Amino acid sequence: MKPKTIHIQDVTLRDGNQALKRPWTLNEKIEVFDLLVSLNVDGIEVGFPFSNESEFYTCQVLSKRAPKGKPIAALSRANEKEIAVTWEAIQQADSPRMHIVYPVSDFSIKHVLKITEKEVIQKIKSSVSFARSIVGPNHQIQFSGEHFGDAIQNFEFTKLAFMTAIEAGANIINLPNTVERYRPMVFVNMVKEIKESIGDKAMISIHTHNDLGMATATSVESVYVGAEQIEVALNGLGERAGNTNLYETVIALHQNGESLNIQFDRIYPTAKRISELTGIPIGEKTPIIGEDIFSHRSGIHQDGVTKTMNQSKGAYRTFSPEFVGRFDKETISFTNQSGHKAIEFLLRQKGIEVSKEEIHHLFSVAKSISSKENNREITETELVELSRSILTYQ
Numbered sequence: 001m002k003p004k005t006i007h008i009q010d011v012t013l014r015d016g017n018q019a020l021k022r023p024w025t026l027n028e029k030i031e032v033f034d035l036l037v038s039l040n041v042d043g044i045e046v047g048f049p050f051s052n053e054s055e056f057y058t059c060q061v062l063s064k065r066a067p068k069g070k071p072i073a074a075l076s077r078a079n080e081k082e083i084a085v086t087w088e089a090i091q092q093a094d095s096p097r098m099h100i101v102y103p104v105s106d107f108s109i110k111h112v113l114k115i116t117e118k119e120v121i122q123k124i125k126s127s128v129s130f131a132r133s134i135v136g137p138n139h140q141i142q143f144s145g146e147h148f149g150d151a152i153q154n155f156e157f158t159k160l161a162f163m164t165a166i167e168a169g170a171n172i173i174n175l176p177n178t179v180e181r182y183r184p185m186v187f188v189n190m191v192k193e194i195k196e197s198i199g200d201k202a203m204i205s206i207h208t209h210n211d212l213g214m215a216t217a218t219s220v221e222s223v224y225v226g227a228e229q230i231e232v233a234l235n236g237l238g239e240r241a242g243n244t245n246l247y248e249t250v251i252a253l254h255q256n257g258e259s260l261n262i263q264f265d266r267i268y269p270t271a272k273r274i275s276e277l278t279g280i281p282i283g284e285k286t287p288i289i290g291e292d293i294f295s296h297r298s299g300i301h302q303d304g305v306t307k308t309m310n311q312s313k314g315a316y317r318t319f320s321p322e323f324v325g326r327f328d329k330e331t332i333s334f335t336n337q338s339g340h341k342a343i344e345f346l347l348r349q350k351g352i353e354v355s356k357e358e359i360h361h362l363f364s365v366a367k368s369i370s371s372k373e374n375n376r377e378i379t380e381t382e383l384v385e386l387s388r389s390i391l392t393y394q
């Protein structure tokens with residue numbers, strides 16, 4: 001079921017931007033676009049042109065700026081006026097892609113659209129056919145069934161909705177978990193059924209949100225039941241708890257042996273810049289990009305880390321800092337949770353060789369200082385000073 005290639009489609013400039021407290025200016029969007037190009041994502045959704053004039057203009061600018069062959073998408077709701085405006089905004093890209101969204105879940109149809117399923121099918125058919133008539137035969141049309149992840153009650157109808165979109169001219173069927181409500185495997189099984197139903201008639205894409213914190217897991221597992229495209233966002237930006245995080249998704253796929261076009265060492269510099277451009281700080285413990293993710297403080301871990309430091313597989317490391325473009329290193333710090341290995345390692349790094357007995361002595365002193373002072377961390381400098389004052393090597 002696994003696809004031959006996995007297409008990483010970035011939606012930061014659309015889903016990410018629409019959820020910012022202060023959406024980006026043209027110049028900021030250009031900068032983010034260029035970051036995405038250097039990261040070498042496979043495709044970029046540049047915005048929602050119908051939302052306002054400056055968004056429309058920005059989509060035009062970015063479309064003209066797009067590298068040859070890079071799919072450039074923009075979002076439209078399922079009505080002819082909006083589709084025409086959206087197409088006008090992106091048609092100058094070398095490879096423009098029309099993206100149409102319409103709800104498919106029973107709940108949305110009854111409570112938001114307040115129309116019949118028959119009317120939903122008609123709307124999908126007429127909007128996608130209209131899009132096909134204006135984009136011509138050679139450009140891609142992506143159809144998103146909004147709230148797909150919540151379409152369990154009317155799943156047979158949802159399959160029909162997607163078949164209708166394909167027959168009307170869509171070549172990509174995007175399956176959004178617009179609001180994450182259930183377990184990842186509930187969603188993944190739904191993706192599998194859609195794949196079985198549409199076969200190779202269209203590419204399957206996944207678009208997940210992180211309301212329960214499982215968006216990356218859901219997207220990554222969807223690849224193994226036939227999804228060829230994953231929609232992601234830089235720094236996990238996006239509505240509410242955000243979209244599937246680009247960094248986590250690509251690293252997880254890479255770790256599982258999948259080959260991607262991503263320029264992995266652009267990840268960290270990109271994340272830092274996006275944090276500056278949004279004013280949203282990166283959490284210390286954030287996977288891939290958090291400041292503290294290469295620190296080891298417990299004795300058991302420090303033992304494993306020091307024994308496997310220069311090996312390609314580390315006992316307590318999935319990937320190395322340099323792989324994602326970081327200049328920091330795995331660090332060992334000393335707290336009251338740490339072991340002898342931490343002392344030995346930290347001193348050795350400073351060129352200080354000490355005996356087992358000396359390490360043992362230093363360890364007890366450092367531990368008791370930490371415990372007496374509210375369990376605080378003992379810094380590398382303090383350890384060196386401590387060793388100077390109490391050890392015999394001086």
Ligand code: KIV
Binds near residue numbers: 145174
């Ligand atoms: O979350 C969502 O359903 C969307 C669609 C437009 C794909 O963002």
Ligand code: ZN
Binds near residue numbers: 176207243
């Ligand atoms: Zn979304």
